[in-house]
Amino acid sequence: MDAVRSEGLAGRVALVTGAGQGVGQGIALALASEGVSVAVVGRTAAKLEETCRLLKERGVDAEAFACDVADTEAVPGVVEEVVRRFGRLDILVNNAWAGAMGPLLELSDRAFRKGFETGPFATFAFMKAAHPHLKATGDGSIVNLVTSAMVRWDPTTYGAYAASKVALRSLTRTAAVEWAPDGIRVNSIAPHALSPGLKWWTENNPEEAEEFIASIPMRRIGDCEGDIGRAVVALVGADLRYLTGATIPLDGGQAFFG
Template identity: 60%
Template sequence: MALVAAGARVAISGRTAAKLEETCRLIAERGGQALAVRGNVKDPRELPAMVEQVAAWGGGVDILVNNAQEVPAGRLLEVSDEAFVAGFESGPLASFRLMKLVYPHMVAQGGGVIFNLVSSAAARWDMTGYGAYGAVKQAMRVLTRAAAAEWGREGIRVLAIAPHAESPGLKRWIAHNPDEAEAFFRAIPLGRVGRLEEDIGRAVVALCGPELGYLTGATIPLDGGQANFG
């Protein structure tokens, strides 16, 4: 919604057509243009057609946001191989593939911006229960740094975003972990969780602009000052 408000045409992807259609409807109510691209980012056979559909509709690809993630939650002895693999397939592997697929489109137009969503779970002082998830998200950070280093001369900037946001996923986590959530919120210096559009979305818009055009390869902790990525 923040990108739409800034004048971008937005293509959204996911596995559930009804969710995509509802989001497109909300964007249309704002006067924006949106394209629903149904697909599963874990399936490498679907990704090329998804990217080409977006590029044909939009006349190229200016911005890529890699947000999909299945979460391999739990202590190490509790996380199955299948859950760990699914975390990698939906997160860093899908992002890796999509980054490579949008690369020629961005090169052809003189640049672009890629955002990979990561998590401060990878930088917790106590990693209990977050080892597998943290490993997946740290892989995203390494891919971000590598792409920024390799593609900077083509005008492609690559950034990692680590947000605390009022998402459905966070709300589910709060419901299942009330005591940990209370301690979590106390550790946020600004004293609140970020608003989706106002705090996270608008920051992404700002990071796309020329004013921050010299920033690449960094992890941006949009978390009210909680995390210390070092």
């Protein structure tokens, strides 16, 4: 087989949910460094605008789209608006999630349901709405964010979170198989990253944080852009064009997916 030269990602368009901060922002910044324009989707306008400012500093086009991903009926309109604004859609990153964690008997039905509404239900809506546009490029890519809590050695308090992400992992695998003939790759990543929430936790729970970091073979929590974002860049690029349906742990070697 002849050698394949990567054409890079410059000129492509990505839609990233939950991109106002943390992992979503890190992924958006990493994509922007490769010349990818980004539709920044999330709930908080001020955070979205700040991400757009950072992206534009890297020389790419960026625009904020306010959206509560749990409102799945609004999702198709958001995707169409993104395509009208940018003219195409090549990459979809489903990062947004809002739900609850805690012992099962302390969780309300509403709290348990929210994780599914913002997780697999929202992702399903974005994936379906994006499908025709990703297919039109002939080289579309979807990255869904799951979690190593799905295989955590002690799932106590993580049950609702993990359950929604297990459903999302299954959705990822199914879409990868069904949409491969359409030229769309679908993968998931399970990251540990120093998001604002995790940073707050480590600073306010130093002893527990020390134990947590000690359980990571690399002995550090990943950087939102440098570790997670750069991995997504590789995942959606041409060098990994034969990879689909996979779950990639980005956690310094902590989780064992079997």
